Amino acid sequence: MSAVNENSIDKSWEELLDQLQTLVGKRPADLNAVLFLIGVQELGTGPRRFSKEAKQDLMHIAVCRVLSSDGYYTFDGLDKDGWPQWTLAKPIPHGDLLAQENFLKKQVIQYFESLLV
Template identity: 90%
Template structure:
């Protein structure tokens, strides 16, 4: 990833965090916090207390949802408890930890941009 592209992602990411702070009243501390918010939104049950395992499941839902726009995951439906189920449909790109984080940030930014259209 080029430095210009990485700088663009970082600038857009900071702007998104500012918008989320205005929306939810607290600035998300990291990517996981934003993924958690997306997972809660996609689950559709509103804010409530979640167990540690449920929080991990919510972040997984978020990853599946944000990467579904690029064909990495396909929505299969809801399970008996109303949780979204996804299937991996193409391999995720390989990269180091920073590349993976930037890949996810880029898709999170696109997710929120698509909500504003």
């Protein structure tokens, strides 16, 4: 990824965090916090208290959902408890931690952009 792309992602990411702060009243601390918000949105049951395990599951749902737009995951439907189920459709690109974080941030930005269309 070029520096220009990384700068573009960083700028778009900061703008997204600002928008989320306006929407939810608190600026998400990091990528995990944004993934948690997406997971809650995708679960569709509204805000409530979640166990640590459920929070991890919500972040997994978010990762699957944001990566599904580029065909990495396919949606299988809901389980008996109403939680979305996903299947890995193609390998996720490997990279160092920063590259993976930027890849996910790009997918998250695209997810929110698709909601505004």
